[in-house]
Amino acid sequence: MNSYELNKISKGELKKIFSRPSVANDDVIEIVRPIVNDVKNKGLKAALSYAKKFDSFSGESIFVSKKEFNSAEKKLDKKIKTALINASKNIEKFHSKQRPKSYEVETIKGIKCRREFRAIENVGLYIPGGTAVLPSTMLMLSIPAKIAGCKRVTAITPSNDSIHPAVLFAAKINNVDEVLKIGGAQGIALLAYGDPEFNKVDKIFGPGNKYVTAAKTLVSIDPEGCPIDMPAGPSELLIIADENARADFIAADILSQAEHGIDSQIILITTSSYLAAPVKSEITKQLEQLDRKNFALGALENSSIIIVEDIDEAIKLSNTYAPEHLILNINNAEKYINQIQNAGSVFLGKYSAESIGDYASGTNHSLPTYGYARSISGVTVEAFMKSVSFQKVSQGGLNRIAQTVIDLAETEKLDAHANAVKIRIKK
Amino acid sequence: MNSYELNKISKGELKKIFSRPSVANDDVIEIVRPIVNDVKNKGLKAALSYAKKFDSFSGESIFVSKKEFNSAEKKLDKKIKTALINASKNIEKFHSKQRPKSYEVETIKGIKCRREFRAIENVGLYIPGGTAVLPSTMLMLSIPAKIAGCKRVTAITPSNDSIHPAVLFAAKINNVDEVLKIGGAQGIALLAYGDPEFNKVDKIFGPGNKYVTAAKTLVSIDPEGCPIDMPAGPSELLIIADENARADFIAADILSQAEHGIDSQIILITTSSYLAAPVKSEITKQLEQLDRKNFALGALENSSIIIVEDIDEAIKLSNTYAPEHLILNINNAEKYINQIQNAGSVFLGKYSAESIGDYASGTNHSLPTYGYARSISGVTVEAFMKSVSFQKVSQGGLNRIAQTVIDLAETEKLDAHANAVKIRIKK
Numbered sequence: 001m002n003s004y005e006l007n008k009i010s011k012g013e014l015k016k017i018f019s020r021p022s023v024a025n026d027d028v029i030e031i032v033r034p035i036v037n038d039v040k041n042k043g044l045k046a047a048l049s050y051a052k053k054f055d056s057f058s059g060e061s062i063f064v065s066k067k068e069f070n071s072a073e074k075k076l077d078k079k080i081k082t083a084l085i086n087a088s089k090n091i092e093k094f095h096s097k098q099r100p101k102s103y104e105v106e107t108i109k110g111i112k113c114r115r116e117f118r119a120i121e122n123v124g125l126y127i128p129g130g131t132a133v134l135p136s137t138m139l140m141l142s143i144p145a146k147i148a149g150c151k152r153v154t155a156i157t158p159s160n161d162s163i164h165p166a167v168l169f170a171a172k173i174n175n176v177d178e179v180l181k182i183g184g185a186q187g188i189a190l191l192a193y194g195d196p197e198f199n200k201v202d203k204i205f206g207p208g209n210k211y212v213t214a215a216k217t218l219v220s221i222d223p224e225g226c227p228i229d230m231p232a233g234p235s236e237l238l239i240i241a242d243e244n245a246r247a248d249f250i251a252a253d254i255l256s257q258a259e260h261g262i263d264s265q266i267i268l269i270t271t272s273s274y275l276a277a278p279v280k281s282e283i284t285k286q287l288e289q290l291d292r293k294n295f296a297l298g299a300l301e302n303s304s305i306i307i308v309e310d311i312d313e314a315i316k317l318s319n320t321y322a323p324e325h326l327i328l329n330i331n332n333a334e335k336y337i338n339q340i341q342n343a344g345s346v347f348l349g350k351y352s353a354e355s356i357g358d359y360a361s362g363t364n365h366s367l368p369t370y371g372y373a374r375s376i377s378g379v380t381v382e383a384f385m386k387s388v389s390f391q392k393v394s395q396g397g398l399n400r401i402a403q404t405v406i407d408l409a410e411t412e413k414l415d416a417h418a419n420a421v422k423i424r425i426k427k
Numbered sequence: 428m429n430s431y432e433l434n435k436i437s438k439g440e441l442k443k444i445f446s447r448p449s450v451a452n453d454d455v456i457e458i459v460r461p462i463v464n465d466v467k468n469k470g471l472k473a474a475l476s477y478a479k480k481f482d483s484f485s486g487e488s489i490f491v492s493k494k495e496f497n498s499a500e501k502k503l504d505k506k507i508k509t510a511l512i513n514a515s516k517n518i519e520k521f522h523s524k525q526r527p528k529s530y531e532v533e534t535i536k537g538i539k540c541r542r543e544f545r546a547i548e549n550v551g552l553y554i555p556g557g558t559a560v561l562p563s564t565m566l567m568l569s570i571p572a573k574i575a576g577c578k579r580v581t582a583i584t585p586s587n588d589s590i591h592p593a594v595l596f597a598a599k600i601n602n603v604d605e606v607l608k609i610g611g612a613q614g615i616a617l618l619a620y621g622d623p624e625f626n627k628v629d630k631i632f633g634p635g636n637k638y639v640t641a642a643k644t645l646v647s648i649d650p651e652g653c654p655i656d657m658p659a660g661p662s663e664l665l666i667i668a669d670e671n672a673r674a675d676f677i678a679a680d681i682l683s684q685a686e687h688g689i690d691s692q693i694i695l696i697t698t699s700s701y702l703a704a705p706v707k708s709e710i711t712k713q714l715e716q717l718d719r720k721n722f723a724l725g726a727l728e729n730s731s732i733i734i735v736e737d738i739d740e741a742i743k744l745s746n747t748y749a750p751e752h753l754i755l756n757i758n759n760a761e762k763y764i765n766q767i768q769n770a771g772s773v774f775l776g777k778y779s780a781e782s783i784g785d786y787a788s789g790t791n792h793s794l795p796t797y798g799y800a801r802s803i804s805g806v807t808v809e810a811f812m813k814s815v816s817f818q819k820v821s822q823g824g825l826n827r828i829a830q831t832v833i834d835l836a837e838t839e840k841l842d843a844h845a846n847a848v849k850i851r852i853k854k
Binding site: 023080082114132133217220226248252253255290334337344346351353354355356358362372375377380382386389393395398401405408412415 | 447513517548629660676682716761767779839
């Protein structure tokens with residue numbers, strides 16, 4: 001991690017420090033396109049053959065049976081079950097406040113407009129697998145789906161035969177209707193296009209590797225496919241620390257981000273010019289104990305320390321970067337909430353480690369990366385719903401609004417639009 | 428418009444009746460890709476050269492001046508001004524209830540989670556131009572942006588030199604910060620990528636022709652670009668009518684949809700086997716008075732009448748089709764609100780013509796087409812905002828949640844995630 005003083009670097013240098021590890025999209029899209037098209041045309045059969053090829057799938061069926069759910073529950077360590085239940089409770093408590101409310105407004109006398117919310121009926125959740133085991137992602141996606149009231153929640157995860165019991169238990173306690181042992185581009189395509197034996201879903205959620213992301217992109221721009229939650233990029237963290245921050249806490253947070261993968265990025269912005277050295281030596285020390293040390297070392301290559309004058313300047317920089325995760329390891333962190341414009345999830349004060357939000361504080365960990373926090377929210381209950389508007393016009397309301405509609409329709413030269421009103425007031 | 432009785436057609440035939448006029452995407456994407464890339468690389472200069480080429484732009488600057496705004500206001504017929512102001516009031520009244528509220532929850536003692544909403548800072552609105560003049564689209568996009576509190580609202584519209592005064596007046600009364608005379612793929616690319624003289628926006632909204640739609644798709648999947656409101660397809664209407672519905676009203680609604688373009692689609696579902704004939708003869712009669720008769724004739728080719736047993740069956744069909752616009756020209760239409768799952772905007776009862784919602788009832792007319800109503804909302808205030816989550820963990824909260832986080836992190840084999848908590852409870 002190189003250190004820079006903000007007032008000694010140029011705009012161009014700052015831009016370079018803030019540039020994310022590139023997400024090479026186009027090539028990967030061309031790799032997955034034939035797979036996606038094949039599953040689109042041939043359905044389950046094609047999906048299964050790719051599962052055999054890429055994930056060495058050797059089971060009889062990709063549909064997880066009730067028996068498998070039950071045996072997962074039996075097998076799973078009680079301590080993990082408790083942790084999953086505790087985390088679920090917090091996530092549910094936070095997300096249940098997100099269920100949006102319908103309302104009705106009489107915009108003018110005789111014209112009642114109404115907004116109603118409806119759950120998306122069929123949703124697909126992608127839970128990454130392979131070397132990773134991610135029951136937490138199952139929680140973060142299935143709980144808002146459940147609160148929204150989705151009719152059918154389907155989760156998929158790549159697997160050669162059996163799925164880690166923690167993942168199945170997380171699905172079971174949160175009403176996931178079916179789990180399929182399939183992942184990658186073939187899994188995404190199966191969700192998006194369906195098959196006579198498997199109904200397509202209406203929206204796909206969840207993180208994944210570059211092949212999954214590319215497949216999600218393809219199905220999201222195909223009118224025969226379906227929308228997705230958000231574009232995905234590597235995970236990232238920005239920490240703002242003042243002179244009171246402990247170097248060991250900061251180092252631990254940096255490493256918890258860095259262990260995700262070599263394309264992760266961490267930016268530490270600090271008002272203290274004395275913090276960089278102890279943070280770096282703490283990183284070296286803590287790194288030694290990590291299984292995923294090599295991932296972390298790679299990520300640190302993309303990461304930087306910036307020294308600024310004051311916290312206001314730090315927050316301004318953070319808003320420019322628009323981080324997925326933002327830690328404010330400073331005194332009176334709450335004071336700055338209103339200044340934070342662009343961020344996915346924010347951790348206030350020295351005890352608020354990012355990993356608490358990753359698992360159990362209650363907030364969602366599916367968050368916008370790559371600067372998308374400027375315009376996109378993390379996964380919410382509303383993302384599993386859509387709104388429908390209604391209007392009821394009485395005869396009086398019609399008379400009151402007719403001239404406005406006719407004048408605007410005629411300005412736009414849409415005669416039939418005007419006529420639909422004229423014919424109703426004529427008689 | 429061919430008529431069918433539901434109980435006499437097969438599933439396959441129904442699917443064919445419900446299939447939308449195709450949106451040929453891939454070819455168009457290859458046409459616009461070089462334009463988008465050129466503007467991405469060369470900015471305003473390239474955009475301007477395409478504006479000259481495609482829209483015969485001959486003005487000095489694409490930025491609308493204050494003088495132009497003022498002269499538009501002077502020139503515009505008072506009646507149209509009043510109509511725009513009246514429509515704005517209703518739209519504002521309906522949309523202002525959509526401003527989402529922040530909240531805080533203490534998920535467990537010592538862990539406070541919070542959700543805050545922030546306006547997207549820079550938004551771009553696309554207002555189609557060319558032969559069409561669409562001040563109503565300016566209203567439908569700028570009003571929610573204003574309510575959301577976006578810092579900078581930029582509207583673009585193709586123009587050879589001057590913009591219709593109604594469009595500029597609609598922008599002015601709704602606080603649009605700048606209007607640019609540029610459209611097409613080059614306009615979308617300029618919004619998405621910016622230029623040293625024009626800051627890029629964070630999200631693009633608005634309808635457009637197939638080139639605009641393709642350009643929106645391209646910038647939305649480019650991490651250097653920006654997200655968009657929704658995928659766009661041709662406009663569509665589904666009408667459910669009972670035996671009391673007037674054929675002339677229905678014909679007028681059908682034509683108000685059909686005049687949009689030859690790729691529009693209308694489905695009339697009725698419980699009356701006597702309605703088709705008078706509706707068709709009314710269509711023939713009303714068609715004669717329409718300037719856009721040829722567009723309407725084309726759209727009617729894609730359109731059908733389906734006769735069903737009862738209203739419940741009609742609504743079930745409608746939910747399958749997921750129409751952009753749905754008219755319930757039936758008795759006690761409100762009774763069926765809860766049954767409507769998938770639709771963009773719904774018009775209840777015989778006086779609720781679609782064109783009232785298109786212009787002035789208060790609801791938004793930017794709506795999901797092509798079946799996207801299954802999973803996507805029309806344009807709302809929230810679409811101009813995003814949420815940010817916050818968490819504050821006290822020392823006590825940390826102690827209470829630590830074991831849950833550690834157990835889950837260790838299940839996922841993310842040591843550094845566990846360590847970020849361990850190091851904080853150690854001392």
